[in-house]
Amino acid sequence: xxxxxxxxxxxxxxxxxxxxxxxxxxxxxxxxxxxxxxxxxxxxxxxxxxxxxxxxxxxxxxxxxxxxxxxxxxxxxxxxxxxxxxxxxxxxxxxxxxxxxxxxxxxxxxxxxxxxxxxxxxxxxxxxxxxxxxxxxxxxxxxxxxxxxxxxxxxxxxxxxxxxxxxxxxxxxxxxxxxxxxxxxxxxxxxxxxxxxxxxxxxxxxxxxxxxxxxxxxxxxxxxxxxxxxxxxxxxxxxxxxxxxxxxxxxxxxxxxxxxxxxx
Amino acid sequence: xxxxxxxxxxxxxxxxxxxxxxxxxxxxxxxxxxxxxxxxxxxxxxxxxxxxxxxxxxxxxxxxxxxxxxxxxxxxxxxxxxxxxxxxxxxxxxxxxxxxxxxxxxxxxxxxxxxxxxxxxxxxxxxxxxxxxxxxxxxxxxxxx
Numbered sequence: 001x002x003x004x005x006x007x008x009x010x011x012x013x014x015x016x017x018x019x020x021x022x023x024x025x026x027x028x029x030x031x032x033x034x035x036x037x038x039x040x041x042x043x044x045x046x047x048x049x050x051x052x053x054x055x056x057x058x059x060x061x062x063x064x065x066x067x068x069x070x071x072x073x074x075x076x077x078x079x080x081x082x083x084x085x086x087x088x089x090x091x092x093x094x095x096x097x098x099x100x101x102x103x104x105x106x107x108x109x110x111x112x113x114x115x116x117x118x119x120x121x122x123x124x125x126x127x128x129x130x131x132x133x134x135x136x137x138x139x140x141x142x143x144x145x146x147x148x149x150x151x152x153x154x155x156x157x158x159x160x161x162x163x164x165x166x167x168x169x170x171x172x173x174x175x176x177x178x179x180x181x182x183x184x185x186x187x188x189x190x191x192x193x194x195x196x197x198x199x200x201x202x203x204x205x206x207x208x209x210x211x212x213x214x215x216x217x218x219x220x221x222x223x224x225x226x227x228x229x230x231x232x233x234x235x236x237x238x239x240x241x242x243x244x245x246x247x248x249x250x251x252x253x254x255x256x257x258x259x260x261x262x263x264x
Numbered sequence: 265x266x267x268x269x270x271x272x273x274x275x276x277x278x279x280x281x282x283x284x285x286x287x288x289x290x291x292x293x294x295x296x297x298x299x300x301x302x303x304x305x306x307x308x309x310x311x312x313x314x315x316x317x318x319x320x321x322x323x324x325x326x327x328x329x330x331x332x333x334x335x336x337x338x339x340x341x342x343x344x345x346x347x348x349x350x351x352x353x354x355x356x357x358x359x360x361x362x363x364x365x366x367x368x369x370x371x372x373x374x375x376x377x378x379x380x381x382x383x384x385x386x387x388x389x390x391x392x393x394x395x396x397x398x399x400x401x402x403x404x405x406x407x408x409x
Contacts, residue, residue, distance in 0.1 A: 004403060007396035015339075015367065022363035033357050143351050 041139060044151065045103025049089065051168050052107060059090040059110065067251060067259045068108065071123050074250045075130060078195035086130055096209065098125050099172050100132040102139055107172070110263045116205060119249060119256045123195070124188060124202025131187035137180045138171065145170050178228065185232055189239050198247035199240050206233035266378055267398075271391035272407060275321040280389040282318060283325035286311050287383035290333055291376070305333045320407050325386055328394060328401040329379075336375055343368045 028034065059065070068088050076083035085104045093109040100106050106129045116122040132138060142151055146167060154163050176184070192199040206229045251259070275283070290308045312326040343365055349355040382392045393399075 001403065004396065004399040007399060011335075011396050015371070018370075019360075019363055019367045022366050023360045025359065025363070027359045027362035028357060031362070033362075140352065148351060 040152065041102045044142075044154065045101050045105045047154070047164060048101045048168055048171065049087075049105045049107075051164050052089070052091070052101075052172075057092040059092050061262060064090060064259060064262055067255060068113075068122075068126070071119065071250050072126055072130070074197070075123060075127050075191050075195045079191050081130065081134060086133065088126070097172065098129055100129045100138050101171055102142070104133045106130070106133070114260065114263055115209070117208075118201050119251050120192075120198050120201035120247065121205040123197045123250065124192060124199065124205060127188035127191040127195075127202070128184050130191065131184040132176065132180070135180070135183060135187060137176055137184065141176055141180070142167065142170070145174075181228075181232065182235065185236055186239055189236055193245055196246045196248045197250070198245050199236065200245075203233045203236040203240070206230075206236070265395040266381065267393055267395075268385065269391055269393050269398075271321060271324075273321075275319070275389050275391075277389075279319050279321045280387055282315065282322045284383045284387035286315070286322075286326040286329040287379050287386065290329055291379055291383065305330075305337050308333045320405070321391075324401055324405045325382075327405045328382075328397050331397045331400055331404075332375060332379070332394065336372065339368050339371055 065088075068090060072086055072088050073083045075081070076086060087103075087105050089105065089107050090113070091107055091109050094111040094114075095109050096111045096115050097109040098107065098112050106126070108126070108129075112125060113122060116125070146163070150163060154167070188202065189199045192202065210229045210233070249256075286308065289311045290305075292307070308326075308330045312330045315322050315326045318326070346355070346361060346364065350357055350361065355361075378394065382394070385392045393401075
């Protein structure tokens, strides 16, 4: 009995010792795991954005693009996010929709810009999508919905047009899970506060959209992909609390009005 | 780690075949069961229960085959759920994780080879005892005599 116990302990000790010895090697550096993951995400982001480019019309008006970039850069700069890593694409579509793609691509439909009453609302939406990219929600969602092996095969072969279409559909018109949405909302509020942008208009935007009547419902894609919006607006307000936040508008009032007019 | 020893009696042809089958059962199911070797454990357990009324030689080897599968299940389960946590949760790939997977793979290969070797030897009626599992089997499995 004693000898059996001793042999059992020997096997366990051998296993853990071997594990300990192997763990001394810096495998992540040797195998460069981060680089290969980043490369896959980069390829996937390009692939999916190319798909949207072919099916939607991108707005390249320098004034509109630079206005949105100013909002993005302010949020990124104040939150130490490398801003070129976030690539905003504006699409000519009336739908109230915005979504994140892999590798920091963010697609914003002009419908959502037109439905933003003040620039802080739009900053809130951009912050929310940036939060999804920074919290790695996009890749997690894709792995969960279509599987890791499918993603790898998508980036290594050219025969996946149906899969690309399906992946694009998942990202543009289906929801992240509730916990991810909440995490991105809370992160967005933190980004806004750090950038000295009032976060309350973002909650107001969610609440206002939830009150929209049937006439607008056909355009409210963003809301269908971001469910429980009344609840979301409530927990954002809870997070803000009674605190008074500084608000330094990024764009001049005149520029904001000009931006809205340019899209009409 | 593996040694050939004398059994208390010389097993007959039919006994050797049955005892060898207990190892083969886990080998066949291991291919379908990886990375979570639940199938081969269930197959070995089924074979073990089915041979409870068998001769001492057969029961002894069924026990050794089952016990070796239990440790494999434990090691592979940790690796499997760790991988799932990396894919779906906030865990990230670390040096410790990669080291664990390497050791787990080595353990699986070693066990696979040992199982094939034991199945061949047992089929010839030769008694093969594994380090620890052999002693444990002797403690659990009592002789009819």
